Amino acid sequence: MTCNVPFDLLEAFMTDAFKAIGVPxxxxxxxxxxxxxxxxxxxDSHGVGRLKPIYYDRIIKQKIQQPVTQxxxxxxxxxxxxxxGHHGMGMVIGKRCMEMAIEKAHTYGLGMVVARNSxxxxxxxxxxxxxxxxxxxxxxxxxxxPSIAPxxxxxxxxxxxPLVFGMPTDEGFPFTNDYATSIIQRGKIEQYEREGKDCPxxxxxxxxxxxxxxxxxxxxxxxxGEAALTPIGGIxxxxxxxxxxxxxxxxxxxxxxxxxxxxxxxxxxxxxxxKPQPYGLGHFFMAINIEHFCDLAAFKKxxxxxxxxxxxxxxxxxxxxxxxxxxxxxxxxxxxxxxxAPIDEALQKQLIQIRDEQNLTRYRFPFEA
Amino acid sequence: MTCNVPFDLLEAFMTDAFKAIGVPxxxxxxxxxxxxxxxxxxxDSHGVGRLKPIYYDRIIKQKIQQPVTQxxxxxxxxxxxxxxGHHGMGMVIGKRCMEMAIEKAHTYGLGMVVARNSxxxxxxxxxxxxxxxxxxxxxxxxxxxPSIAPxxxxxxxxxxxPLVFGMPTDEGFPFTNDYATSIIQRGKIEQYEREGKDCPxxxxxxxxxxxxxxxxxxxxxxxxGEAALTPIGGIxxxxxxxxxxxxxxxxxxxxxxxxxxxxxxxxxxxxxxxKPQPYGLGHFFMAINIEHFCDLAAFKKxxxxxxxxxxxxxxxxxxxxxxxxxxxxxxxxxxxxxxxAPIDEALQKQLIQIRDEQNLTRYRFPFEA
Numbered sequence: 001m002t003c004n005v006p007f008d009l010l011e012a013f014m015t016d017a018f019k020a021i022g023v024p025x026x027x028x029x030x031x032x033x034x035x036x037x038x039x040x041x042x043x044d045s046h047g048v049g050r051l052k053p054i055y056y057d058r059i060i061k062q063k064i065q066q067p068v069t070q071x072x073x074x075x076x077x078x079x080x081x082x083x084x085g086h087h088g089m090g091m092v093i094g095k096r097c098m099e100m101a102i103e104k105a106h107t108y109g110l111g112m113v114v115a116r117n118s119x120x121x122x123x124x125x126x127x128x129x130x131x132x133x134x135x136x137x138x139x140x141x142x143x144x145x146p147s148i149a150p151x152x153x154x155x156x157x158x159x160x161x162p163l164v165f166g167m168p169t170d171e172g173f174p175f176t177n178d179y180a181t182s183i184i185q186r187g188k189i190e191q192y193e194r195e196g197k198d199c200p201x202x203x204x205x206x207x208x209x210x211x212x213x214x215x216x217x218x219x220x221x222x223x224x225g226e227a228a229l230t231p232i233g234g235i236x237x238x239x240x241x242x243x244x245x246x247x248x249x250x251x252x253x254x255x256x257x258x259x260x261x262x263x264x265x266x267x268x269x270x271x272x273x274x275k276p277q278p279y280g281l282g283h284f285f286m287a288i289n290i291e292h293f294c295d296l297a298a299f300k301k302x303x304x305x306x307x308x309x310x311x312x313x314x315x316x317x318x319x320x321x322x323x324x325x326x327x328x329x330x331x332x333x334x335x336x337x338x339x340x341a342p343i344d345e346a347l348q349k350q351l352i353q354i355r356d357e358q359n360l361t362r363y364r365f366p367f368e369a
Numbered sequence: 370m371t372c373n374v375p376f377d378l379l380e381a382f383m384t385d386a387f388k389a390i391g392v393p394x395x396x397x398x399x400x401x402x403x404x405x406x407x408x409x410x411x412x413d414s415h416g417v418g419r420l421k422p423i424y425y426d427r428i429i430k431q432k433i434q435q436p437v438t439q440x441x442x443x444x445x446x447x448x449x450x451x452x453x454g455h456h457g458m459g460m461v462i463g464k465r466c467m468e469m470a471i472e473k474a475h476t477y478g479l480g481m482v483v484a485r486n487s488x489x490x491x492x493x494x495x496x497x498x499x500x501x502x503x504x505x506x507x508x509x510x511x512x513x514x515p516s517i518a519p520x521x522x523x524x525x526x527x528x529x530x531p532l533v534f535g536m537p538t539d540e541g542f543p544f545t546n547d548y549a550t551s552i553i554q555r556g557k558i559e560q561y562e563r564e565g566k567d568c569p570x571x572x573x574x575x576x577x578x579x580x581x582x583x584x585x586x587x588x589x590x591x592x593x594g595e596a597a598l599t600p601i602g603g604i605x606x607x608x609x610x611x612x613x614x615x616x617x618x619x620x621x622x623x624x625x626x627x628x629x630x631x632x633x634x635x636x637x638x639x640x641x642x643x644k645p646q647p648y649g650l651g652h653f654f655m656a657i658n659i660e661h662f663c664d665l666a667a668f669k670k671x672x673x674x675x676x677x678x679x680x681x682x683x684x685x686x687x688x689x690x691x692x693x694x695x696x697x698x699x700x701x702x703x704x705x706x707x708x709x710a711p712i713d714e715a716l717q718k719q720l721i722q723i724r725d726e727q728n729l730t731r732y733r734f735p736f737e738a
Contacts, residue, residue, distance in 0.1 A: 079448055080478035080661040109449035110479040114662060137623075150679050152688035157679055165619045167626070175622065177615035183608055200607050209685030232602050232609045238569050239552055240601045244609075246546035246694045247616070249679065250534045253544065254506075257536070257671040258662040264678050292449040293483060293627040302626040309633050310519050310526055310618065316578030319521035325615045 003348065003367035006340040010048050011036040013351065013363050017051065018089075020358035021060050022067030027092045031055070034091040034122035039341040042332025043178075045187035046123035048341065052350040054120050055089075062276040064269070065089070065119045071096050074116075079108040082259055083115045087278040090121035094140075094283060098127040101287040102134045109292030114254075116261040118142075118281045125178035125326075127285055128166025132174040135296045137288040138166040143255040143281055145267055148182045149228035151242040154207050156228035157264050160185055161251035166326075168290070170297070170304040173330035181248035182229035186222060189215055202234040211235060255282035343367060372717065372736035375709040379417050380405040382720065382732050386420065387458075389727035390429050391436030396461045400424070403460040403491035408710040411701025412547075414556035415492035417710065421719040423489050424458075431645040433638070434458070434488045440465050443485075448477040451628055452484045456647040459490035463509075463652060467496040470656040471503045478661030483623075485630035487511075487650045494547035494695075496654055497535025501543040504665045506657040507535040512624040512650055514636055517551045518597035520611040523576050525597035526633050529554055530620035535695075537659070539666070539673040542699035550617035551598035555591060558584055571603040580604060624651035712736060 011032045018028035039047035058065040069088025073081055081100055085093035097113040104111025121127075124140050131138025144159025160180035167175040184203045192199050193215040204212045204227050212218050212227050221227035232244025256263035262280040271277040290299045307324040315322060343351070348367045355363050380401045387397035408416035427434040438457025442450055450469055454462035466482040473480025490496075493509050500507025513528025529549035536544040553572045561568050562584040573581045573596050581587050581596050590596035601613025625632035631649040640646040659668045676693040684691060712720070717736045724732050 075662065077661045078477040080658075082662050108447045108477050108479070110477070110481055112479055112657065150682060150691045150693075152685055153679075153682045153691045154685050155683040157682050163616075165623075167619075167622050175618070177612075177619055179609075179612050179615065181612075183602065183612075202608060205685070207683070209687065232612045233552065234603075234608060239571060239603060240548075240613075242692070242694075243546075243548050243550075243552075243601045244612075246548065247532075249544070249675070249694060250536075250546055252675055253536050253672055254534075256675065257668050258657075258659065260663050260667055260671060263671070263675050288481065288627075289449075290627065292446045293444065293451055294629050298629055299626050302629060302632070303622055306618070306621055306625065306632050310522075313519060313522045313526050314524040314576070316521055316523045316574070318578065322519045322522045323611070324519075325611075325618060 002342045002344045004340040005343045005366055007036050007040055009363075009365070010039065010341060013355070013360065014048060014051055016360050016363070017056065017354050017358060018067070020360060021056065023089060024068060027069060027089060030095050031089055031091045034095070034126050037126055038123040040333050040336060041123070041329035042336065043123050043329065044341070045185065048343070048351075049347050050120070052354060056354055058119070064276050064278045069093060079104045079110050079112065081113045083113060085115050085118040087117050087119060087280070090119040090281065091126075093118045094121035094127050094285070095130070097283065097285045098130045098138065098140070098287065101285045102131055102136060105136055105287035105289040109289045110287070112284065112286045114259040114282065114284045116259040116280070116282055117278070118283055119279055120281065121283060123178060124162045124164040125166060125176040125329075128164055128176060129174055131287045132166045132168040134287070135168060135290055137168075137290060139286040139288070140164050140283060141251040141254055142283040143252050143263060143267060145269055145279065146265055147186075147222065147229050148231050148245070148248050149205050151231065151237060151245045154205055154209055154228060156222070156225055158245075158248040158252055159267065160229070161248040161255070163247055163251050167303055168296070168300050169307060170300040171307070173326055175303065175307065175324065176326040176329070181232055181244050181251065183232055183234065183244070184229060186219070189218055189222075193219060203230055204228070205230050205235055254284045258284065371711045371713045373709040374712045374735055376405055376409055378732075378734070379408065379710060382724070382729065383417060383420055385729050385732070386425065386723050386727060387436070389729060390425065392458060393437060396438060396458060399464050400458055400460045403464075403495050406495055407492040409702050409705060410492070410698035411705065412492050412698065413710070414554065417712070417720075418716050419489070421723060425723055427488070433645050433647045438462060448473045448479050448481065450482045452482060454484050454487040456486050456488060456649070459488040459650065460495075462487045463490035463496050463654070464499070466652065466654045467499045467507065467509070467656065470654045471500055471505060474505055474656035474658040478658045479656070481653065481655045483628040483651065483653045485628040485649070485651055486647070487652055488648055489650070490652060492547060493531045493533040494535060494545040497533055497545060498543055500656045501535045501537040503656070504537060504659055506537075506659060508655040508657070509533050509652060510620040510623055511652040512621050512632060512636060514638055514648070515634055516555075516591065516598050517600050517614070517617050518574050520600065520606060520614045523574055523578055523597060525591070525594055527614075527617040527621055528636065529598070530617045530624070532616055532620050536672055537665070537669050538676060539669040540676070542695055544672065544676065544693065545695040545698070550601055550613050550620065552601055552603065552613070553598060555588070558587055558591075562588060572599055573597070574599050574604055623653045627653065
């Protein structure tokens with residue numbers, strides 16, 4: 001049975017789990033904080049559920065990720081820098097890169113840092129929100145394992161490549177447009193499968209160029225490469241699929257070309273002999289210092305006014321409300337803050353396994369009778 | 370009958386037409402160049418076809434745009450600046466803003482300039498292409514007259530708000546993702562109407578929350594506000610409409626809040642008494658100096674490699690080729706360079722009218738018998 005677990009407990013446990021497998025204490029805290037923040041925002045796909053498959057297993061089983069992050073600044077200019085993460089912890093690399101971008105933006109008004117040889121950095125909005133907390137606009141993007149087919153193509157080529165802005169407002173939470181440039185992601189298809197539902201047409205394309213809707217079959221074929229995600233806008237050009245494909249390509253270019261790293265099919269995480277290899281992801285981070293343009297409070301007010309005007313506009317019949325980006329994540333936090341994160345049985349087993357393997361004996365979870 | 374007109378003739382004529390209504394010579398050249406570049410790229414919706422309705426009429430008939438541009442630098446910091454265009458020529462404002470951003474990026478690696486009280490600046494990719502020609506990445510966006518409805522809404526609130534990156538490559542043309550954040554724009558619906566075709570479902574929403582497909586009716590109702598464009602991703606959330614809506618909102622925020630200008634419904638171009646008033650558009654321009662990150666030739670090679678790998682990936686059955694952003698515009702140029710721009714009869718009449726009204730007697734067009 002799914003059980004709610006307090007966020008503090010999850011964060012402390014993840015910190016100790018990261019420490020147990022060699023991540024230095026401060027960096028373990030960063031990694032755990034990035035993951036738990038995703039759970040707090042209701043984005044379960046990028047939270048504690050990834051502790052075992054994406055971090056723990058890759059570090060101690062597949063050995064394709066380094067627990068100690070060598071954060072090498074390859075080039076440091078006025079408002080810009082290039083970093084090599086040497087396959088360390090993506091969240092540590094991401095946080096330090098955004099800190100650098102913010103520091104540069106304090107001085108010059110703008111800062112931009114790109115990273116090579118990184119690993120999965122968690123939910124992307126974490127880094128723009130850092131900028132928002134510093135009174136700045138933040139921007140980030142990352143490439144990822146190939147999964148989106150180009151318009152008129154059927155092969156999974158581009159990552160789900162998010163292009164995420166964070167902007168401070170006078171409301172209780174920032175604007176953050178954190179989503180894949182595909183229509184759907186694997187996690188949502190898994191949810192359809194659990195609910196016994198088909199995937200809506202147009203979201204997944206097969207090698208025959210036709211849409212696939214059988215959720216269980218799609219999940220297998222996304223792995224084998226027989227199916228690929230479609231970009232925002234869907235299959236073909238008529239409904240604007242080339243626009244989502246264009247944004248995914250923007251992110252691929254910004255993530256790889258400025259840092260001269262790997263891209264597209266080279267990001268499969270598999271070497272020529274079929275063995276796991278470091279992903280070698282690339283990210284970019286930008287901070288825009290609002291006070292170099294205008295008064296920060298005035299910016300926040302105008303941004304809030306824009307979002308409020310959108311939400312107050314006429315609703316479609318049957319629609320309760322109009323949302324703006326980041327609002328659902330804020331509502332999830334309000335709903336979850338006293339309850340904690342819902343942990344399903346599969347995830348409960350993973351947490352117990354890590355606890356037992358690493359002898360973190362002081363942890364008892366509420367789902368343990 | 371549609372007639373091809375050489376680009377040089379169009380550019381010279383537009384320059385003289387702008388001069389005739391008070392635009393200073395160098396600025397008239399800029400305006401004409403922005404418009405003709407769009408025709409050269411095959412984007413007829415933003416070229417000479419806009420000379421009369423969007424510029425000529427607004428300057429001398431509606432008197433909501435100033436032919437002489439007062440380009441006031443309101444704030445100039447290290448890598449950033451804020452400009453007030455005082456309702457002058459959008460292309461002049463846009464070009465000077467991007468020149469400033471490029472100059473700042475020469476020094477600091479990054480530059481960003483935002484403009485208030487501007488007017489329609491032509492096709493957006495013009496400015497990122499300036500950055501590409503300087504060995505930089507360019508980014509621009511602009512707000513516009515409200516036409517997109519938010520997800521779960523039916524009211525036209527957001528402009529078609531493009532978010533346009535330009536990146537240099539080792540191919541004969543840059544990457545440019547220049548498109549609206551709606552699925553379709555008015556110009557394409559006009560084309561459907563001329564061809565006697567319905568608009569595909571999902572691209573336009575009515576006040577009843579249902580899609581509209583009758584092209585002639587849509588064109589009327591987009592004006593009356595009974596219909597609105599849907600964001601990339603379409604109606605509702607299931608096919609990712611909130612993602613296109615999110616990008617449109619990003620552009621609205623970046624265009625208005627940093628320069629403390631007008632936004633959303635205030636950009637209708639109509640005052641409270643129903644009379645035309647200056648639009649007061651906002652734009653943003655950014656330049657990213659590639660050589661502050663890596664070797665320019667290496668960047669261009671990697672960018673080209675990414676685009677070539679995408680184009681070489683497996684095509685859907687029946688698909689001839691896979692395109693990358695900016696490629697179709699380049700192909701249009703190759704096809705048009707010796708022929709000129711196709712000018713239809715309605716546009717021929719507009720050009721003759723301007724010529725005669727302004728006594729530009731030395732111009733004879735090939736469509737005049």
